[in-house]
Structure formats: structure tokens, C-alpha cells
Amino acid sequence: MHPFVRSVLLASAVALPATAYADPVVTDAAAEAAAPAAQDGDETTATTASSDVIIVTARRRQETAQSVPLAISVIRGDSIESTGNFNVVKLQQLAPTLQVYTSNPRNTSVNIRGLGVPFGLTSDGFEQGVGIYVDDVYNSRVAAATFDFLDVEQVEVLRGPQGTLYGKNTTAGAINITTNQPTFEFEGQAELSVGNLSYRQAKAAVSGPLSDRLAARIAVATTSRRGTLYNTRTQRWINEQDNLGLRGQLLFKPNDDLSITLSGDYSTQDPYGFGTAFVRVGTTQRALNRQYEALVAAINAANPGRNYAVPSRNIYDRLTDIDATLQAGNKIGGASLRVKWDLGSGTFTSISAWRFWDWKPQNDRDFTGLSIVSKSQNPSQQDQYSQEFRYNYSGDKLDFVVGLFGFKQRIDTQGTEQQGSDASRWSLTGAQAADASILAGLTASNTQYLKSDSAALYGQVSYKVTPELTIQPGVRINYDKKEGFYQRVVTTGAGTVIACNPVPAAGTVLAAQCGVYQPQSTAPSVSDWNFSYDLNLNYKLARDVLAYATYAKSFKTVGINQNGLPLNSATNLPDLSAGTVKPESVNHFEIGLKTSFLNRLATFNIAAFRTTIDDFQATVNGGQFGTVRGYLANAERVRSQGFEADFKIRTSDRFTAYTNLAYTDAKYVKFTNAPCPPELSGGTLQPVGATPDYSNAGRPGTLSPRQCDISGQGLPGVSKWSFSYGAEANTPVTLLGKDGQVYFGIDGNYRSDWNSNASPSIYTKVDGYALTNFRLGFRSEGVELFGWVRNAFDVNYIELLQVAPGNVGLIAGTPGDQRTFGATLKLSL
Template sequence: MALSLALILAQVAAQASPPPEPVVQAPEEEPRADTGRLAPADTGEIVVTARRRAETVQQVPIAMSVVGGTTLADTGAYNVNRLTQLQPTLQFYSTNPRNSAANIRGLGAPFGLTNDGIEQGVGIYVDGVYYSRIASATFDFTDTERIEILRGPQGTLYGKNTTAGAINITTRKPSFTPEARVELTTGNYDFIQAKASASGPIIGDTLAARISASVTSRRGTIRNTVLGGYANAQDNQSVRGQLLWKPAANLDVTLYGDYGHQNPDCCAQIYVRTGTTQRPLSRQYAALAGAFGYAAPSTDAFDRLTDLDTPLRARQELGGVSLVGNLDLGAATLTSVSAWRFWNWDPSNDRDFTGLPITTVSANPSQQRQWSQELRIASNGRRAVDYVAGLFYFHQTIDTQGLQVQGPAASRFLLNPTGANAANPAVLNGLTARNTIGFSNTSAAVFGKLTWHLTDALSIAPGLRVNYDKKTGDYVSVITTGTGALLNCSAASQAASSVTRDRCGVLAPQSYRPDFDDWNASGDVTIAYDVARDVHAYATYARSYKSGGINLSGLPLDANNNPILAAAQVKPERVNHYELGLKTQWLDRRVTANLAAFWTDIADYQATVTNGQLGVLRGYLANAEAVRTRGIELDTAFRPTERLNLYANAAYTDAKYVRFTDAPCPPELSGGTAPATGQQTSPAGTPGGVSPSACDVSGQRLPGISKWAFSYGAEYTLPAKLGDTDGNAYLGFDGSYRSRFSSNPSPSAYTYIDGYSIANFRLGYRADAGWNAFLWLRNAFDQNYYELLATQSGNTGLIVGQPGDPRTYGVTVSASF
């Protein structure tokens, strides 16, 4: 289809009249001031494509940040996770690539383990192609020209999956002038990273190619005292190729292809602390571990020791091909984006987080395929009415083969120790769940956005997107005992045998076929006013949707051990968003100060609910009635002299559950007996107490969000000569701070992560001849901090965490030819 379209475009181009003046394209090498550092005064502008056409960033009425390829290299921000240290409104949490979440302004994906039946609220786009799962975007940035981070709903132009924002990644394009780049980095923890790219013409000024590759390797930071080696390592390889065909002055067609492979020893979460739950003391962590004479290798997570007894693996393959065509029709440009992508996931986890054989296997290998086609037309230049309109189609399939196996320590940990079966390892040893999960997702949309210039200074830009979604799934969980016999959890079987009853209380078979389909419409309107040449104000209202979905991680069971089908569907999120913004530059554009204030209301917020049944370790999804986030963001930059660049970005985000009356309870209120009619529940942390069946967390903070977040930095350059080479010596600093935040879907006293700051330095020499060498020091003061905290399944009171990287240092050398 895409190739046929390209051929049709070529025929049209051959008959077209002489082309008009071309639309301004983004510069191939961005100004160095691209993370808030001011661009050089003689350029002063960064060109972006946030609204699907080329515009300068200061004139786009959207709260957004732009990070260029040079800054990515200088700061070591080579993936989305590291990008968070430069962008205070971006959050990224990951226990492994599949269980990752990118949030903007605190919204985007439910906090917790990934459920394939829903979509993220932050759209990831690479060269115009939508990446439907954040896991498929956990690649190293390779040959990147710039990254645009758009904050707030972008549903009109980017789709229903962007209620929180979008990350728009643009790679460097093929060049008709031969060029090459190489970058080599080495550091402690055996860190090695190599990147290279080359581009040039193949046939005159008609066909050009670009190829780039990246390799990253690093020893893990957490030593395993049982299996040996180090966990949380890095082992990534990728290659990307492009062919640019320009058969006519008004037509270009680019073929993209990429492949990535990752196979690190990852990802470990280790002992942090214990907290008292409402389980009887004999069923809490200290007593259970003591029954085995077990002790963690360290009770200080920053000793970075673990004894996980299941080998860790986070192997994935990802890649795809796409074809992008642009035909300049004079008054407008027609664009086609056709893409196919794949993602194969092969993990191994230790989900009991200890060196005891409780859950010996926990893995959900999956294979994803996606196809997408977008066709849009956008007006060229500035007219009385500018426009973008288009059609979009998307289809995705995911096949998952889940496997969970209980070990000989499971009976003691998971069964009531006062019962006869807890002391018998054979009751749960070898109990196995094999989960076969299928998922199909089809979406189609028509969209359009107008910009009506009422005067030279005043414009109004309404937009509308109508979308259709259809999701179908299939979930089958088959349970076998240690002898290989099928487990029958009928009421009669459980009544006849306490062994069967206890097994069914841990893992129970279930089968269901959920589905969802719906139409929705997203719209927005922005009023923009140019107060002065470099002072731009805007106001936006957006009505946006995040598609509904289906639960594909198992459902809670009723009294007869049948899945509760009412929980199979998840309602769409409905978003009302209000924003005011002011973009300014002063003193001949040496000072930039951009301010945005927002208020976002979400109805039927998609939240993770912890299942009280032990067998559904992953929890499931439900809807919180209402959520609200509001805040103020300030991005500033100052270049007082030609030698000094300064930047400081700040974000205040107040995000809370407005109404969530049947939320999962935090661990300190869980694990006790169910209340009888009219019975009072026990205070938090009462062993053997009475636990509420659900908790009202209305008014409490959303997880993963710091109220205050900052990024700041400076670079000072000094002209210097190295032998016969002219250039500049420089000293750079980048810092970030995030205040305290909750690491549990329902705020818990045990899982708050204290605020922390990170400081990074670099010292180097940048030669006019095109090469650069610098020493770098990251987390310079060796700050101890957690990326996230979690609780052990079964509510034993064990809290585990993922320590952030310690101090690292090394050297980077790069050159352009």
C-alpha cells in the first residue's frame, strides 16, 4: 500500500508545475542551547514539528521542551529514563522494559505492573511512527537530531493515546553531502558505549543513504551472592538505516529500517525494609523468614547486594520498517507514513524478591506486532487559515505465554501457618500456572486542526479528532500440581480436600474472553496572541480521551472460583484540560522565560488495583471516579556572555485522587480478617487485625509524582588552542531535584521515596575541526536514592526497591567528518 502510494506521488510530482519556495525544514545540527540554554543570538530559533509542520519552538502555542542530539551526548541522556534528569515534568518508572511507564505531569500510565489490555497516555513517536508500547521505546537514542516533549493533551494531532502528552523523536536524515560521526565512551562499572553513523549520496542528488549503529554494555550495580555476577546490567545493540529518494524537487520518500537487541542481566529489586501489616505476626516476613533461618545478605539496599535465586533476564528484540513520503503541492504538503513494527520479549524474574524458593519461575514472554498508516495534508507557509487534516489506521496483536511456578518454600510463605498444610512443602511445590493470552487492537481516526489568523498578532486554532477502537482478548490459565495433574477448583473439590482448597487459594484456573469497542471524539481550541515580537501568549482548552481497555492479567474470582466478568472491561478516561502559557525572550534573545499553568480533570482514571487473591500477582485495572492534576511550569535560560550558558526549569505539580472510594488498601491496612457486618476495622499495622475490604483514598496524592521538580545547569567555554587546533575548553554542570513521592498506587507510609538531587559534571575540549573529548562525572556526590519501591506479594510486609545508579565516571570522545 505504502509503495503504491509512493509511486502515485512520484507520477504526480513528474507532472507538477515548478515548485514554490520550500517549507523551512529543521536544521540538521541543532543549536547547542536546546535544553533551555539559549540558542546563539544570530540564529535564535529552534525549528520543531510539534503541530505536524515546521515552526519555531517559541511560536508554537504548546508547553514543550526540545532536547537536541548534542545535548543528549553531552549529558549522557541516551534513553528515556535518563532524559528525566533534564526534564522535570517527565517521569519514567521501570522494573524491567515491559513494566515501564512514561508519565508527563504525573499522568500517562497506571503505576504498577503493565497490563497489555490498555494503552499509555504518553505517545512515543519516532520519525512520525507511533510506538504503541513504552517497552518498545526502551532503546538507546541513536543518531538523534532532537527530541520534542509536548506537555498536556495532544489528542487532536497525535491521537487518543496522548492525554498526558507526547514524546516526538526525530533522527538525523540522509545527507547528499558525505558525512560521518563517531562517538566512543568508557567508564567505571565496565561501561562501554560506541555510536557511529555515516551518510552520503548513492545516485547524485536523487538517492542518499544513512546508516547508524549503537552498542552499550555495562556491568550491573548489584552483586548477587548466590548466583554470582552483577544484576541490573546493560547489554544493548541497535542498527538503523535510511534511504532518501528525491525524484523531483517537490517529492521525497524515505525508507526507514531499524533493529535492536537487548539481553542484560536485569532487573533486580532488593530488600529495603519491613513494615507491619495486618496479617497475624506468624504470617509476616520476620516470622516466615525465621522459620527457614533466612536472612537477606544485607538490610541496607545501598550495600547493593542480593541473593535472588532465579536467574534474571530481560531479553528483547525490537525493530521495524516504515516508509514516509512528502509531496509538496504548492499550497500544501501531502504526507504518508506507513509502518510495521515488532517487539519480542523473553524475560525471567524473581518475583518473591528473596533467596528463598517461594516463586521459582515468573515470566510472561510476549510477541507484539503493529501496523499503522497515516495520511495527512498540511498547508504550507502562513496564510489566513493554516490547516492540518488526516486519516489514521492502526492494528496491533500481542501474544503472551505466562508461566509461574511455586517452589518448596511457598507453602510456608503463602499458606496459613496454623493450618496443617503450611508445614508440608509438597502442597505448593511445583504448583504451576500456564497463562495463554491473546490480544487484538484496531483503531481508526479522522482528524483536523485549523489555525485562523484573525490579525497578524491574534489567532484561534480549533481541532477535532474522531476515533474508533476495538479490542478483543483471550485469557486462559491452566493450573497443574507438582505431579502434573490438572487442578480442579470446583466447590466440591475444595470441600473434599484441604490441600486442593489451599492450592486454589494460591493459583486458580480461569478462562475468559473480554472485548471492548467504542467511538470517541477529542477536541481542543487554542487562542494565541503575539504581545510583541518575542512575547507570545496562549490559552488552551482540550477535551481528550484515553481509550478504554480490557483486563489481561487475570480477574478476581467469585465464591465459586469463576472470574468476575464485570471487572473485564476498563472504561475510557475522559479529560478536561485548561492551560495558560507565556513564551518570552529578552535582551536580543539572550534570555528565555516560558511559563505554563494548567488544570486537568480526569473522570474514570485507569488505576491499578491489587488483588487480594494470591494467585493474581499482577493485580488488575479499575477506574477511579475522578482525578485532578494542576500545576505551574517555568523554563528559563540565560546567556549573559558568549562563553556562558545557564538554564533552570521548575515544575510544581499537585495531583490527587478527587474521588476513589474503593481503592486498594496500602500494606499497613491489608492482610487482616474481613470485617463482619458493622464491625470496626483495626488501626494501621495491627497484627491479626480487621482489614477493610477497600479503602477511600479520595484527596490523597497520585503515585510517582513529586510536588516539586527542578533541572538546572550551566556551561562555561573558554577559547583555547590545543597544539595547532583551535577550539574551546569547557566546564559543564547539570543538576536535578525531585521532592518526596509515593511509590504505591494507594499512598503508604512504607513506600514513600524521599526527595533527592543529582549533580553531574563534565570537563572537556571542543575543537573547531569537529572533534570533542570530555571527562564526565554523574551522580557526583554519590546520592543514595530509589527509583521505585514495591511490596512483596501476599502482603508479608517486605518492602523491596530499585536503587538508582551510584556515582559513575568516564570519558567520551566524538568526532564529525
């Protein structure tokens, strides 16, 4: 970002007054527990009795969080800010069953209860299992939702299938983000944060009337921070933050029954990143002289005086030496028009939206300072259009919502991957290994696009059989169509286009080049209809005790392989049967109990769930530079089961606390044709039809299975145990002539170990960790100042491990943030 722009924003954040922030109560209706007791179970009394009661729109109507019969975490905007969780990636620290893993904005996976998207695969040809909505607008790719939270009112994390309530089908859950809306009374708010690592964040928002029927709101935010890895090759920090976001809204209310809101937003991220550092070497089944240590020694021997070595073998030294150019330009934005019309008998809502995403990356795909892959980039441009019509009705005994949703998307990608001067020594054998010209400059140029269209009719009815018992069925009819195109053209360093069919003679230069990059062209196309439904029964055991049970039959729609296909070993041509992927079939069961007690000063909620998915869309890859990076295939069945519990208490205006616990047992029930982990890869393949032999794991020079049966093993990226907590205490004081509060807050989270590879590997196990954050500050009417420390005990932990291609045994990774500290000033009017 231009320094002048950032300076103006920082100055604006200091100068602009802002609205006083609410008491920072965190998650899941913690504030709601403070509401006075209603009379005779009157929910309305409880809802309106306190401004701290949390209202949610999870079921497309306004309700108190404790009255919603589903597992939901509600995180208020002030809690997000005070705990430093300023985007979706950071949000998992407050919602234990939410898992977010990222190596860059595009390669980001968001899962709930271990389900959502295949772990570790960048592909546009499948759908998310976790829907991300901002003011009712669906964001189709996770990368398009990695923006900083901007002027957010609250975030709702819904667990379990939500397809009968939301426009786009979601099989694992939804993240529903609500921003602050224009007001007909003037208000403004500003925030400035500074910290170590050159951290700077400024936010400002202004809202007010332009006339008696027209109001406007505008918000801006900027974030910058020095990187957390130091690249000794370029002598600069990488993996930095450099974000700017803008949002503007106009609200037109011609009368009390009609509101029309026009919104537009734009976010740009231009950090220098993202890269990895050396973690370890894990022995594969490749010949020992073709594994990492021997290959580095061979390159050094062939280049006297070079003496290449990684700058550190301890990732927590935060040193790397990757040599490729890095870039992570990410532009996100769009516009929407929302119309809400109160018809007396119900409310009609229309949401029309257009969104775009422009991704410009450059990566180092060999994860080393050697010139093996000298260039790797897949810039993409997306346009999406959506239209949703929804009608809500609320009555004494009957509530319902019915909706019609249409969606159209196109993504274009232009990929380039190029081999470097060390590639021959790394990937070839014999005399060819000494001839750098065979692979140097070998380039794979990919052109691809995806056209995706879908339409759905959905609805849900809530019928009160008695004042205590409610039956809530829902249905969804869905149509999806996907058309893709993928073409890979391979050229030599001299610019000559090569062809690899028929199969070139073994030992030739062409055979060596085809062993690294295979040209291919495919155009997969598929369409499908799906019908899904759910049934929820909920019963008020007492005024403040709600029990519920849910069954959902859901699906994730059909997918296509958009990054190329594996080759058929008999013909050396793309295996067209792998072009499409069957839809997932989901069966979900859940029971739960929501309680309030101590005159609603405390809440305790617990839920148990079991979800099975047949034809799970899983990641498959061969670990080679060659034909494709990875592709989708159907695992026969996976299962996720466990429980979640949360407790909140607000003993008085002076003390609040919460704790959340989740146990998630997610595994492949049956996956007999899975990719093998690195310890069972790299050797000569066992004969076709042979029973896979797993006895030689990690033994160089032994035969490798063609595929592995990983049935019974855990799903990647899932911690069995996760836990978060927080508390805040305050005392009244007078400071500099202002009456207010001095407060102290603590929050933290724990995640047990998890595996970072699509097929669990002994080399990619990530150890569990616990993080603790503190804050101390003063708040009064119109002003708040607090200091904060995040990861206060400077815990070393890994965010993600990655297996280097080529089966050489190299494992690279990204360390989590070290201890950070700083101060935040908020002003309001």
C-alpha cells in the first residue's frame, strides 16, 4: 500500500470520534445470560430486557441465541477486536470446532467438526462444505473471504448442515457475518493499534442521516505488520501483512415497512509472502541417493564452493532461504442490493449481489533455496452473481421461511510452473542428472476456466404443537451444473513445444522432460439434481431449558477435477473417468441441551453429533512434479462424531467468563484407494494388482504401493480435543477526570495434535499447543485504551506442514506467530 494512503488512514483513525464499544463479552450468548428472568417463559421479555442480549439471524429471523435449537457460537464485534481475531483465519481461536488452515489466501481450508473441504488441495471444481456469508451474500471461495473483518457487528458460527435455511447448500456449517448498518442518528468510531513487529492497524467508521429517509455508513481499515520469517537469501522478512479494506452502504427507508440497502466493498492485500521454512527430513522409499540429503550433497559436489545448506534446521529460528519470487496479491470486492419489505403477514427479502476476486501469486514450490522449481504461479480471476428471494412468516404457532436462490460463477486461471538450473540434478539420474539444460527452463503453461451455475428452492417450517414442543422440518431441491476446461502446454528452455504421446523411448531427453511435465487437455462437464431434507424436534423442559434433536439428509454437490487429470498407465493419456467426482451423501444426527440458570446470569449448552458421508470428496496426489498437483476422488465413507459444551457466566457488571470444549473424532471409515503417505512413496511401484505391502515404510529402495488403504485413520487437520476460555473483571475508577472502568482480561485456546497430510503421515504430525492472551485497559464513555499481549508465553507451534514434491523426504512448514504485544486506542461519539 502507498505510504501516504496508510498515513492518512492512521491519522483519520486517531482524529475521528467513535461510538462506545459494548462490554467485551465473548461468544455464544454470554451476554444473554445477563438478561433478567422473563415471566412465564415469555421470550420477548427476556429478549428486550437488556441491551446485552445477543440476537441472531441464524434461522433467517431475529431470535435470542439460547432459543435457537442448533449448535451455534456467537462472537460479538467488540470481542473479535479485543482478542485480536480480525479475520476468518484467526476466528478459530474463539470457536473450538472451527478449523482454518492456510499456506496463502487461495490455499485456505475452512472446516467445522473436521468436515468442509478436502484438506490441502487448491481446486475450483468443488464446493465448500462451510458457507461464508457477509450480510446474506454468499462468498463462493474461501480465498474470497480472507479479508479483514471490517465494521463487524457479530459473527455466528453454525455447526451442521444448513441447506434448508441458506441460499447455497452447506453440509458442515456456515459462518454468518453481520456488519454494522447505516443509522439515522449520527455515530462514529475509530480505533488505532500499534505493536511489535511494526504492527499497525487503524479502523474508522461513520454513520448518519443524509435526509429523513436516507442514511449512509462508510468504514475503512488498514493493517500492516512485518513478516514472521526472515529470508536470508533476499535479506528481508516474508509472510507479512499489508491489508486495506473499504465498505460503504446507503440505506433508503421510504416508509417503516420498506428498506433498501445498497452496499459496496473493496479489499486489497499485498503482502510479501507466502513462504515456508525447513522442518525435517523424513525417509521415503525412494533410493537413498535420490533423497534430500544425498541430492543436496550431489548438487554441492557438482558446484565446488557452493556448499548449500538451509540457514537453520530449527523452524523456530524463523529462517528460510527460498529463492523464488514471492507475491500474494489478493483483491476482493463487490456490490449488493438488499430489499426488505414488511408485508404485514410476513417479510419479503431480496438480495442481489456481484462479487469479484483477483488473485496474483508467486510461490516457491520446492520449499528450498535451490533452483528446482524456479517459478510457480496460478493467477485467477473470479466473477460471481447471486440472487436470492426469501419470504419469512412468524405467527403464534407457525413460523416458516421459503427461498429461491440462483448462482452463477466463472473463474479463469493462467498457471505457469518452470524448472530451474538445479532441476536435472534433483529429478534425473545418471548422465542426465549432470545436464542442466534438459530441465532448466522447462515450462508448463496452464490455461483453465470454470463455469458454475446452480439454483435451489428451499424452505423450513417451525410448528408449535404445544407451547413446549416444536416440530421443524425443512427441504431443499438443488440443481448444479459445472463446465471446466484445462490445457497444459509444455515447452523446453529453448521454447520448443513437446508432446508425450506416444510414450517417448526410455532414457531419452524427451522421456526425462515428460516425466516432469505432461501436456494434456481436458474439458469435464457435469450436472446434477439433489434433494435434501432435515427434521428438528425441540422441547422446552422448563422455562430456560431447551432440548433438541436433529436429523439431516444433505449433500455436497457434484465436482469436477479442474487442475488436470492423472494419466492412464496403459495409454499415457488423461484418465477421463476421473474428470468428475460424485456428490457427497451426508447423514447427520445431533442432540443438544441449552440451559440458563442463576436467574439467567449463566448458560450451559451441550451438543453431541454424528455425521457420516458416503463418497467423500477427498484429495489424491502422487507426490510428483509431473502430471497434476492433486485431484479429487471419492473416498467410500468418512465419519465425524463428538460433543461440544460451552459455559458462560456473568455474575455482575464486574465479571464475565466463558469456556468452550469440543471433542471431535473424525476418520476415514473406508478409503481403500487413497494416496500413500511419504513414508510409503517414492520407490518403484508394486506390480499392478498386487496386494499393497506396507511393511517397508521409510526404507529406501523398496517397492511402493500404488495406493494405500487408510481406512480407520483420522481425517487431516482435525484436533480431537479443542478448548477455549476467557474472563474479564473490572472495577470502577476515575481517571483524568473521567468516570470509567479499569479492566483485566484473559483468553486462551488449546488444540491437541493433528496431521497435516491428506493421508496421515508420521512426518506431518503437528503437536498440540496452548496459547494465552492478556489485556489490561481503561474504558469510559467515548474512550477506551488497553494494552495487550498475544501468545503471552511465547509458545512455539506449527500452523501447517507441507510435503515437498518429488518424494525426497523434505517437510517444510509455517511457524505460528511468536509473542506479540501492543496497545489499542478507541474513540467514540
